[in-house]
Amino acid sequence: MPKHGTNRKAGAATRAIHLGYDPAEFRGALTMPMFLTSTYAFETAQHGANIFAGEAQGYVYGRTKNPTQELLEVRMASLESAEAGLAMASGIAAITTTVFTHGKSGDTILVDQVLYGCTFAFFAREITEFGITTVFVDMTDLKAVEDAMKASPRMVFFETPANPTMRMVDIEAVSNIARKAGAIVVVDNTFATPIIQRPLEMGADLVVHSATKFLGGHGDLLGGIVCGSSELVNPIRGRGIRVLTGATISPFNAFQILRGLKTLKLRVNAHSQSARLVAENLAQSEKTTSVIYPTLPDYPQQELAAKQMGDQGGAIIAVRFDGGVEAGHRFINALDMIKCAVSLGDAETLVQHPASMTHSIYTPEERAMFGIDDDLLRIAVGLEEVEDLNTDIDNALSQI
Numbered sequence: 101m102p103k104h105g106t107n108r109k110a111g112a113a114t115r116a117i118h119l120g121y122d123p124a125e126f127r128g129a130l131t132m133p134m135f136l137t138s139t140y141a142f143e144t145a146q147h148g149a150n151i152f153a154g155e156a157q158g159y160v161y162g163r164t165k166n167p168t169q170e171l172l173e174v175r176m177a178s179l180e181s182a183e184a185g186l187a188m189a190s191g192i193a194a195i196t197t198t199v200f201t202h203g204k205s206g207d208t209i210l211v212d213q214v215l216y217g218c219t220f221a222f223f224a225r226e227i228t229e230f231g232i233t234t235v236f237v238d239m240t241d242l243k244a245v246e247d248a249m250k251a252s253p254r255m256v257f258f259e260t261p262a263n264p265t266m267r268m269v270d271i272e273a274v275s276n277i278a279r280k281a282g283a284i285v286v287v288d289n290t291f292a293t294p295i296i297q298r299p300l301e302m303g304a305d306l307v308v309h310s311a312t313k314f315l316g317g318h319g320d321l322l323g324g325i326v327c328g329s330s331e332l333v334n335p336i337r338g339r340g341i342r343v344l345t346g347a348t349i350s351p352f353n354a355f356q357i358l359r360g361l362k363t364l365k366l367r368v369n370a371h372s373q374s375a376r377l378v379a380e381n382l383a384q385s386e387k388t389t390s391v392i393y394p395t396l397p398d399y400p401q402q403e404l405a406a407k408q409m410g411d412q413g414g415a416i417i418a419v420r421f422d423g424g425v426e427a428g429h430r431f432i433n434a435l436d437m438i439k440c441a442v443s444l445g446d447a448e449t450l451v452q453h454p455a456s457m458t459h460s461i462y463t464p465e466e467r468a469m470f471g472i473d474d475d476l477l478r479i480a481v482g483l484e485e486v487e488d489l490n491t492d493i494d495n496a497l498s499q500i
């Protein structure tokens with residue numbers, strides 16, 4: 101484990117840059133070198149056997165742990181106010197290994213209704229094949245959450261803000277209810293990042309991320325991470341599901357995410373500032389019928405947004421157009437600089453149509469039930485000059 105190069109109480113940006121690394125350890129290299137090795141040589145046969153037996157510290161093989169991955173885990177755990185972190189090959193790997201480790205056949209898991217499409221498909225269609233019962237609950241309705249506790253769930257899982265509708269779940273309130281029932285609360289914090297929102301400080305037990313998004317920040321990698329207490333993270337790490345399914349992150353991806361973390365705070369602040377201005381611009385257009393963004397004055401859950409996310413709304417805007425799906429498609433096709441692509445948290449601003457793209461894995465009936473409407477577009481505001489974004493948007497609006 102790397103030494104800690106800075107005070108754990110330093111500010112978030114400082115910890116994201118310095119924590120856990122001392123250049124003196126590696127010939128003064130300012131950036132910790134990347135460990136591109138698949139295996140590690142033991143000093144002696146007995147040394148190897150001792151490491152396997154847990155009687156000596158050391159590295160064994162790339163699928164179990166790697167120093168680059170460990171530094172990422174130290175920094176992300178610190179940013180999320182967690183004791184431990186475990187980086188993985190993708191956000192979905194972080195979610196599935198967490199659920200498979202802590203959920204067993206016969207368990208019930210309560211899951212919010214509005215989730216990233218593949219997360220939804222995992223809970224709705226795949227995990228049920230392993231004897232786990234998934235109960236979808238509208239977690240914005242605390243009474244419904246209370247009632248659902250009668251099923252004695254092992255785990256409660258939600259995203260907030262949720263992909264793609266931007267509705268929020270009250271982390272503190274749901275965690276309080278779940279704690280009384282003995283359930284583990286897992287929050288997907290991908291949209292907000294720990295710069296804006298730290299679910300563990302509000303009572304959640306585990307936080308998961310698609311590091312592919314803001315943590316990496318440059319649209320050039322896949323990664324995921326889970327953070328929480330050692331008691332909950334270590335069983336996922338150990339010789340458990342992550343190692344047995346090969347969901348390990350590559351050292352190269354861990355290195356890139358470490359680079360991303362160094363500018364996370366700056367980038368998230370810039371994403372939020374621009375997204376607010378883009379959201380205001382979209383909202384004042386007669387061509388849009390609704391613009392959902394946490395810091396806009398008409399955001400339906402304003403009090404909760406302020407409590408959980410403070411004065412930052414993040415990068416994501418949900419928007420509907422007069423003229424429905426066709427108008428939305430015309431808007432996308434009329435954009436020039438802004439690209440039609442899934443993902444978010446990149447430097448490039450991206451727009452996509454959830455019903456036919458990221459959330460097409462929900463059936464039309466499920467989308468209708470859960471409010472993922474056909475006329476909704478998701479815009480992930482990037483880091484370009486906001487004037488250029490609004491010029492592109494105004495041009496496109498004038499054509500629909």
Ligand SMILES: Cc1ncc(COP(=O)(O)O)c(C=O)c1O
Pocket residue numbers: 190191192193216219259263288290291309310311312313322323324443
């Ligand atoms: C909120 C959220 N969670 C998890 C994931 C899955 O992450 P990954 O694509 O890194 O597996 C995504 C992907 O879009 C997401 O938006």
